[in-house]
Amino acid sequence: MDGRKKLAYVVVVLLALALAACTPQAGPGADTGGQTPAGETPAGETPAAEESPPFSAETGGEGDLANTQWSLVSMGAPGAEAPVVAGSTITLAFEAAGQATGSGGCNSYGGEYRVEGNTLSFSNVASTLMACLDEAVMAQEAQYFQALETAGEFELAGDTLAIWYDGGQGVLNFARASAPPGPAYPGPGTPGVIEITPGPAEATPGAAGSEPESYSDDRSGPVELLRSYFNAINRREYTRAYSYWENLDQVGDFEQFQQGYAETQSVRLAAGAIGSDAGAGQVYYAVPVVLEAQTTNGATQRFAGCYILHLSQPGIQGAPPFQPLGIVSAVVEEASGEASAEALLAEGCQGQNTSPITTAPSADPLDISADNYIDNRSGPAELLRSYFNAVNRHEYVRAYTYWEEGAEVPPFAEFEQGYANTESVELEVGQITDGVAAGNTYYDVPVLLRAQTTDGAVQLFVGCYRLHLGSPAAQAQPPFRPLGIMAATVQEAASEAEATALLGSAEC
Numbered sequence: 001m002d003g004r005k006k007l008a009y010v011v012v013v014l015l016a017l018a019l020a021a022c023t024p025q026a027g028p029g030a031d032t033g034g035q036t037p038a039g040e041t042p043a044g045e046t047p048a049a050e051e052s053p054p055f056s057a058e059t060g061g062e063g064d065l066a067n068t069q070w071s072l073v074s075m076g077a078p079g080a081e082a083p084v085v086a087g088s089t090i091t092l093a094f095e096a097a098g099q100a101t102g103s104g105g106c107n108s109y110g111g112e113y114r115v116e117g118n119t120l121s122f123s124n125v126a127s128t129l130m131a132c133l134d135e136a137v138m139a140q141e142a143q144y145f146q147a148l149e150t151a152g153e154f155e156l157a158g159d160t161l162a163i164w165y166d167g168g169q170g171v172l173n174f175a176r177a178s179a180p181p182g183p184a185y186p187g188p189g190t191p192g193v194i195e196i197t198p199g200p201a202e203a204t205p206g207a208a209g210s211e212p213e214s215y216s217d218d219r220s221g222p223v224e225l226l227r228s229y230f231n232a233i234n235r236r237e238y239t240r241a242y243s244y245w246e247n248l249d250q251v252g253d254f255e256q257f258q259q260g261y262a263e264t265q266s267v268r269l270a271a272g273a274i275g276s277d278a279g280a281g282q283v284y285y286a287v288p289v290v291l292e293a294q295t296t297n298g299a300t301q302r303f304a305g306c307y308i309l310h311l312s313q314p315g316i317q318g319a320p321p322f323q324p325l326g327i328v329s330a331v332v333e334e335a336s337g338e339a340s341a342e343a344l345l346a347e348g349c350q351g352q353n354t355s356p357i358t359t360a361p362s363a364d365p366l367d368i369s370a371d372n373y374i375d376n377r378s379g380p381a382e383l384l385r386s387y388f389n390a391v392n393r394h395e396y397v398r399a400y401t402y403w404e405e406g407a408e409v410p411p412f413a414e415f416e417q418g419y420a421n422t423e424s425v426e427l428e429v430g431q432i433t434d435g436v437a438a439g440n441t442y443y444d445v446p447v448l449l450r451a452q453t454t455d456g457a458v459q460l461f462v463g464c465y466r467l468h469l470g471s472p473a474a475q476a477q478p479p480f481r482p483l484g485i486m487a488a489t490v491q492e493a494a495s496e497a498e499a500t501a502l503l504g505s506a507e508c
Contacts, residue, residue: 110346
């Protein structure tokens with residue numbers, strides 16, 4: 001079985017699977033009595049790792065480093081080391097099972113380490129993918145991660161640890177840390193944490209009293225999808241949450257899925273370093289997670305594991321309906337209170353045949369060019385950017401799907417042919433207005449479109465798009481109907497000045 005097929009399966013011990021089949025499922029945060037959440041499969045036992053060769057007392061070894069924690073003091077050329085950037089902290093923790101975890105000053109990381117005599121090496125090191133505002137901290141972190149990749153000899157002396165790297169041309173100087181490694185769950189602002197604030201179940205995008213960022217329905221990438229999934233759970237929008245699953249055999253029928261979250265008040269999500277496997281037009285993502293769930297009775301539960309996500313390349317999907325990025329499977333289990341979040345994230349997706357993503361998967365929400373990928377229905381502007389991003393990428397099946405069922409749009413073949421001479425489109429959005437009626441929200445969006453044709457000509461259009469969303473909380477049964485386009489009216493403008501004036505005075 002190749003790597004892509006492996007990702008479509010959840011690896012479990014048969015005994016654990018058999019026991020799970022005899023018990024009802026419950027969502028994260030439910031009073032499960034040790035059961036695993038709905039929609040997630042119990043994780044099997046991990047075979048014991050092979051023991052490393054013994055090390056002599058003279059050279060030290062893995063046993064001397066195990067269960068120790070260190071803070072970086074300085075690094076650089078021996079004799080000319082530079083201290084760490086003021087206000088930043090780089091840590092390294094060695095665990096007994098050959099696992100190393102820590103913080104690079106911006107991102108959490110984890111991997112494997114091995115000691116042979118007085119030589120130390122690191123492998124399979126992966127980190128979270130957050131960006132820090134301080135460029136000096138980011139540069140320092142990149143230098144540190146590169147140093148780990150080329151680590152060589154080391155010297156452990158009391159409360160100091162020196163690790164030479166790059167063939168001895170550089171050295172990392174550590175001091176023993178008195179505090180234990182990482183908290184059970186990363187605190188607010190910790191790199192790698194995706195904070196999701198529960199919103200009122202009745203809140204609708206654009207409705208009075210709701211915050212613009214409180215509703216997230218975004219499939220632009222793996223982080224965005226999981227954020228949207230747990231945003232739906234926290235808002236009690238279970239039909240929407242259910243729609244993010246591609247493989248419904250994994251979660252069972254909708255009533256079972258919804259009941260599994262009956263005692264879940266809210267969920268916080270921390271995602272670790274993401275792995276990816278692509279081939280034959282299919283992309284799979286492996287996302288390690290730590291979930292902290294609050295139950296309706298005030299208890300806190302912690303789960304850790306791995307979500308597998310899948311996207312069939314949009315450019316090769318030849319006919320509607322479009323299949324967006326979705327959740328294929330999940331393996332989670334209740335986590336020990338003793339394990340650090342960093343360690344849990346480092347171990348969450350071990351065994352998946354993936355390669356770490358070296359750049360952040362998150363899309364620039366304002367870049368609708370063909371070089372970016374946006375599939376975001378969180379609000380009216382986001383949806384129209386996604387629509388024209390699909391047009392720019394010539395992903396016409398995806399573009400067509402943004403029109404809701406029953407909308408004023410021609411059949412797909414005619415719709416696709418209508419863009420045959422369009423090379424690219426730039427979008428400018430005017431003042432959006434909205435109205436709520438009988439549990440439905442309607443948006444009127446003035447737009448200015450700058451379209452470049454395949455022969456290099458530029459055309460200007462000004463008009464109005466009308467969008468609609470039925471209250472997500474009121475959609476009681478699948479299928480979920482997301483924000484979609486109802487209708488559009490546009491007219492060609494003779495000049496840039498005329499187009500700008502029409503946009504400013506446009507009344508949809």
